[in-house]
Amino acid sequence: MESIQADRLVKAYGKVRALDELSFGVPTGTVFGLLGPNGAGKSTAVKILTTLSRPDGGNARVAGIDVRKNPDQVRAAIGCVTQKISVDPQATGRENLLLHGALYGMSRRQLRLRAGELMARFDLAEAADRQARTYSGGMQRKLDVAMGLIHRPRVLFLDEPTTGLDPEARAAMWTEIARLAAEEGLTILLTTHYLEEADKLAGALAIVDRGKVVTTGSPDELKSQLRGDAIVAELVDSQGIPQAEEALRRVHGAREITTAGRVLRARVDDGAAAVPAVLAALDAAGVKVGAITVARPSLDDVYLRHTGRTFEEVAA
Amino acid sequence: MTTITIPADVSTGRNRGSLLAHSAYFTLQSIRALWRQPLYVAVMLVQPMVWLLLFGQLFKRIVELPGFGGVNYIDFLVPGVVAMNALFIGAWSGTGFIEMMDRGIMDRVLVTPVRRGAIIIGSLSYNMLSLLVQGIIVFVVGRLSGATYPGGLPGIATSLLAAMLLTAGFCSMSNALALLLRTNEALIGLSQFLTLPLMFLSTAIMAQEAAPEWIQTASSYNPVNWAVVAARESLTASPDWGTVWANLGGLAAVALVLGYLGTRAFGSYQRSL
Structure with missing residues (x-):
């Protein structure tokens, strides 16, 4: 009822x-x-x-x-x-x-x-x-x-x-x-x-x-619909974004790649295991990385997936 | 304690029996709130005296003008000041509604089964009681300043009744404006715009014959003046009760019409949500 x-x-x-x-x-x-x-x-x-x-x-x-x-x-x-x-x-x-x-x-x-x-x-x-x-x-x-x-x-x-x-x-x-x-x-x-x-x-x-x-x-x-962890890389400047995106595509298992400003996001099956590969790929492409974080799927990710915007972007 | 108890009259949506009880709750709530702010109580009690003494001194010699018939000005002024208090109390009552809206209390009350009429009646009776207290103070202070009331107690009671009806009307109007305008600035602005002219377009402080003719005409349509005329007539030694009742009737009619419109204004408020 x-x-x-x-x-x-x-x-x-x-x-x-x-x-x-x-x-x-x-x-x-x-x-x-x-x-x-x-x-x-x-x-x-x-x-x-x-x-x-x-x-x-x-x-x-x-x-x-x-x-x-x-x-x-x-x-x-x-x-x-x-x-x-x-x-x-x-x-x-x-x-x-x-x-x-x-x-x-x-x-x-x-x-x-x-x-x-x-x-x-x-x-x-x-x-x-x-x-x-x-x-x-x-x-x-x-x-x-x-x-x-x-x-x-x-x-x-x-x-x-x-x-x-x-x-x-x-x-x-x-x-x-x-x-x-x-x-x-x-x-x-x-x-x-x-x-x-x-x-x-x-x-x-x-x-x-x-x-x-x-x-x-x-x-x-x-x-669980999202399957996998979010990996977020913040670049030192936004100029490297196209090369970085290109490099990330070649990393095995990386999907749903999106960019915003100088931030890159991707979804991977096992975040911790993927970090070295992601860093190596970005380094090889000559992109300087300021910070990299791995997060378990959150409702924020659900929101991003269904609306195309992150929650913070909308709230700001 | 897991059962849900909803009184039968509430669950059927017929709640008329509690209209008076609910109105009384709102009145008591307002009185309690006032009582806990001693500064407001002081202002409320002192203000009518200030007006009476101030206007009494300022216009003391005005009775020498033709039209006053050589009365003592304080005699003339007492019913006028009572009506002025009634006008201002009524005109400000909407600020109470705005405060309720700002605090979210109005919305909270509107999602209970309470009838809208109870909110209006609660506000009316609170303001009429305030005016009654102020009116009595004016009569007492007036007496101490040398005013005489040949009409005696019936005259004083009738004067207070006229002022309460006047307050009821302006209170409803102010509440309705509060529900429509929803900001204190707009409400106070509009109230000021209305109250001062209404006061001066009456015989509250000035005899009719001493005023220009167009003001005499305007004042005959002015409910503030009806209250003053009813009061002044009932305070004479031998009142013409026909005049008194006609003016009281007019005041009651205005109060009813404005009261009805005030209740209707809730619809407008809720449509805006």
Whole structure:
């Protein structure tokens, strides 16, 4: 069974097609990642699935409910944590949780219990009665996520949950999200532009580019499609690129050779074993190499393969 | 604790019963936020006095002009200052919406089953309460400065009601503009553009007969003036209640129409997302 079904969603802002027939499905009880650079359409997809925005075309069901026909029912079934931390800074952590829960029509008693439970689980019990403006960024984010969970939603949307957090807070948030998925049996849709985050948390993911899903699968499946390691050589200057490319072609097993600036990339079966051969070939061609690195296939490589651009290029 | 509990009225999408409860939550949230910023509370409490004392001194001798009928200016000014407070409180209320939008709180609230009307009613009742507090301060300070209210308590209550209706209307307009413009700069710019002329095109601080004729005509279409006229009339020793009710009715109608448009503005906001 699928808890989220997006079916050829289209959304245009003026002439810009933010979503261009975006489709994907999320099985119940799994963590699904929408991975893509800023502006790929991830947040627009989340806005439509959470009923904040209406699609211009296509349709979607969340928790089995049609988002266009019954938005109020969808709203009762989902929790939503947006990109921006959205807690009321003047209210205490507890007050934030209580007000938010009250909007779902929870009873006072139910609400007090649940708020206490969530503050304990997110390590906010001690800070519960302090104003949220005194919280650190990581604590505010935790409170934010706790608010999204107050009414025990069936589906949780996390839109870039760790953007703006320092590495330590990010790691803590990852642990928390992984635990949520395992313990509460929630279906989680996570959007991110951190490859590492999608790799760590998502059971399956869709890579989104220019409003379309370009590929989908588990992180391992996607990486294993690539077969082999990436080898990246950075030349001292870009003049040697044509000769270097030519030389690399003659190295046994090197394939998918691409160049960008003074950087050469190729894929080989065993990176460590290929480095001497690559260096020898480049040396023989009279090309000066500044640095050479070998990397196991990463989602970055998957992204490069499906979109023709590296993730960093797009993010920059 | 693995069951999902969704109250029946929520899961059917019919949530009308909680409209008032939700409105009350938003009102209380605003009051709590205000209360935790003592500087704002101080400004809110002191501002009406400043206006009353400042204008009272500045225009003290204005009553010597024909048209005032030889009244004490402070008597004349009290209802005017209450209406001015109502106008400015209402006109600024949209900044609260903009803050909610900037903080992402608006979007977060809009993806809950809460009715849009509750957000508007919460804002209206918060601002009407603020105005009520300020209005009472003006009446008290006015009395201490020598103003008399021949209409007594019914007159004062009617004056405050008129001012609250005025605030409700401008509050809805300001909220609607906030949802349409979505930046504080645009909202404040437009509010300033509207509020000052509306204040001066009324009898808030100047008797009608002492103003040029075109201003007299303009002021008869100006809701700010309706609030001032209703208040001043109800504070006389023997009010003409027909005039009072006609003006109150006009204010209520404006508040309802603007309130409806304010709720509609959420549609425009959400379409822009």
